[in-house]
Amino acid sequence: MTTTASDLKPLLWEAKNLARAVEAAGVTLWSWNVDTDALAMDDRAYDLWGIARGIDVQFEDLSAHIHPADRDRVRAAFTATRSLIGAYEIDFRIMIGDELKWISARGQGDDAGIVQRVMFGVFLDVTGRKQAEEGRELLAGEMSHRVKNLLAIATGLTAITSRSTTTSREMADELTLRLTALGRAHDLVRPVPGQTEAASALLGDLLTVLLAPYDDLGAFSGRIRVSVPRMRVGEQATTTLALVVHELATNSLKHGALSVDTGILDVSCSAHDDAVTVVWTESGGPEVTPPSGDRYGYGSKLVERSMSGQLKGSIVYNWAPEGVVATLRMNPDRLAV
Structure with missing residues (x-):
């Protein structure tokens, strides 16, 4: 029937x-x-x-x-x-x-x-729906912030290149190299589909790619000096750490040591069982004044959220007049993921 x-x-x-x-x-x-x-x-x-x-x-x-x-x-x-x-x-x-x-x-x-x-x-x-809405709003805010940062970086790199070249041809070639390096760094912040372990799997390689656009001779010589132990970084941690370093470099290019020819950036790292510590030290740049208002508003929140959320760590700033010092502490287990 x-x-x-x-x-x-x-x-x-x-x-x-x-x-x-x-x-x-x-x-x-x-x-x-x-x-x-x-x-x-x-x-x-x-x-x-x-x-x-x-x-x-x-x-x-x-x-x-x-x-x-x-x-x-x-x-x-x-x-x-x-x-x-x-x-x-x-x-x-x-x-x-x-x-x-x-x-x-x-x-x-x-x-x-x-x-x-x-x-x-x-x-x-409706908790699930609200969390999804908040996630979309957060993503939109992050994307807007990153686009603004990229435009600021491109402007800063153009200024740096103009001071280090004498002809328009030289400037065009060097600026192209810097922007290409910037593109590689941006891929680490937003990995491309199918990306597997490559140069970014090692902490030193990761910093090399991220900081190469800002130094004529690469991250291990010139005015950017990196001293880190041989340490492997997991795929998820690579994306998070790339975002944090990218933000620090952007701020330095706009306001700190990387904004002038005389500026120097030292990045060092120590690893222990309880924490991996990276110290970002700037010197030789403009006199530092502690940020006020929203100068580092969204970017600072983005970095703090990334450090505490994904890496189970923290970031502490010392706004010394001669140059900012940022100390990043990360959970070793989370860094390996």
């Missing part, structure tokens, strides 16, 4: 099947007495909010779990729902211990569907 749509339709309204559909969709249910402020929720809603099942709750009990930055906004929104026409939706953050979740509360405004002074609605856990 063939089951038709008309045969299935009555099944939709059976209570047990509605409950199955609600559970499958991840929907949790609530009702709110607009006079007494009492809330009733299903068991999954209690679990979502981190509250013991079955106890009597009011809105203020839930408020204790709402992120402080969202609490007043959510309370005002719930109060205002009675005057809204049509469906409403509000997204907000809650804290369950140290865990942050995003919840979407949805219902019908303008007292539509109200029964005996009780309004009805649902809670949805």
Whole structure:
């Protein structure tokens, strides 16, 4: 016997099947007495909010779990729902211990569907969607920052090249070499598909590629001096460390030792069981003043996030007048990944 749509339709309204559909969709249910402020929720809603099942709750009990930055906004929104026409939706953050979740509360405004002074609605856990949105915004911000950095670097490299050449032909050739080297360095920040271990697998090789655009004779001579032990860097750590060094070099080219012919950059490294330490030391450049405002705003946050997040380490700056010193500490295990 063939089951038709008309045969299935009555099944939709059976209570047990509605409950199955609600559970499958991840929907949790609530009702709110607009006079007494009492809330009733299903068991999954209690679990979502981190509250013991079955106890009597009011809105203020839930408020204790709402992120402080969202609490007043959510309370005002719930109060205002009675005057809204049509469906409403509000997204907000809650804290369950140290865990942050995003919840979407949805219902019908303008007292539509109200029964005996009780309004009805649902809670949805939208943490995954919000994290994806934040990830996209972060990526867009990083890409914008990198593009601005690349333009600043190109301008700085042009100025450096003009001071070290005498003819337009020489300048064109040298600038092309520098920009080509910059392109190789940028590939380390954003690896190309299918990229495998190559020169960047060793810490010394990684620094050579990244710093080559800024020195006529390469990273191991001239005004950029590198002294590092023979150490292999994993593929993921290579991308992260390249981004950090790229940011430091950009700032030096704009404001520090690499912005003038007399500037010198020393990069040294020591490795121990508990940490790998890289020290970035600039000298011979303009007098250093500690950054203020947003001069290093986004870039500084990007570097700190990369060091603490991916490399489980830290970066500390010493804004000495004769030249900035940046000390990078990294977890050896994370550096090998």
